[in-house]
Amino acid sequence: MKPETKKNIFEWVRTIVIAVVLVFLFRHFVAEAFYIPSQSMEPTLKVGDRLYVEKVSYKFGDIKRGDIVVFTPPPSAKVPADEDHLIKRVIALPGETVKVEDGIVYVNDKALDEPYEAEKPTMEYKPFTVPDGQIFVMGDNRNNSYDSRYWGTLPIENVVGKAFVRYYPFSQMSGLYNK
Template sequence: MESKIKEVLFDWIKTIVIAVILSLAVRTYVAEAKWIPSESMLPTLKVGDHLIIDKLFYKLNGTRGINRGDIVVFNPPESADLNEKVLIKRVIGLPGETISIKGGLVYINGKQLDEPYILEKPNTDFAPFMVPDNELFVMGDNRNNSYDSRFWGPVSLANIIGKAEFRYYPINEIGTLAPKV
């Protein structure tokens, strides 16, 4: 009887240890849940939204996998001087592109960017800036209430954690976060 209890207990412990290891591996290398703490991505993402972040896609595809309009989670550059460990913003400029803002409109290489996802047009201009190799220019959708690349510069591709793919909370807004460009 005692050996049977030990066997069942050992099976339970083994199952729990395997589950914890698998969970940590998935969270570290494949996908992770995050929640939105600020209004910088309004109206696309609201405070309290819960998302699934795909960590594997960019690792497998490198820069080929990053597109304008993607919503990315990243470690902020040191120049941002923030307490936050991670940020979430929309990719606006890719390596080699020149970004500028004039009269409330964003331009990529001199062509106006159609931005149906923003809350309101930016109320300040931004002088032309060429995005360096291996970096991205990111901005929040709430342009007048977002601390982003306009203030602290581009984000190194090495700082990218993953791509926001899916909102699972609130229930009435469950769905994918496909780029809207």
């Protein structure tokens, strides 16, 4: 083999290795793609939507009410093994009291303005104060969402990141403006 051919092969291999490492680091630390498998976030997100979740902002800032987060479900959720991530909206933060009464979600006795919800929740939920280090999450499709009302609060450390853009289907490509 000619020295020039060896050099070209080495350059190609080196380029491919660097690209693979950069993709791995980007996916692990910066942003990752996720698929929506259920109707729990309709109408905001539909079954089959694909989105990017950024993993950086919560390293430098706090989770906010209204953020759409992807997370590893806590053991209390008892989800099937193939559901290693869930996506919901943050409703209440540590120290806040959440309740659902007459189809309205309240946080600290103040009704939330929720233009994103599919329909008013039919299930009542007695006042509950979110413990430190936890958040309370719900799907936008309130009557078809398995969320904190059923399995309890979510440890903040389980949050993978914040959904920020839907990239598929292309006709629905948009930023996800967390309220």
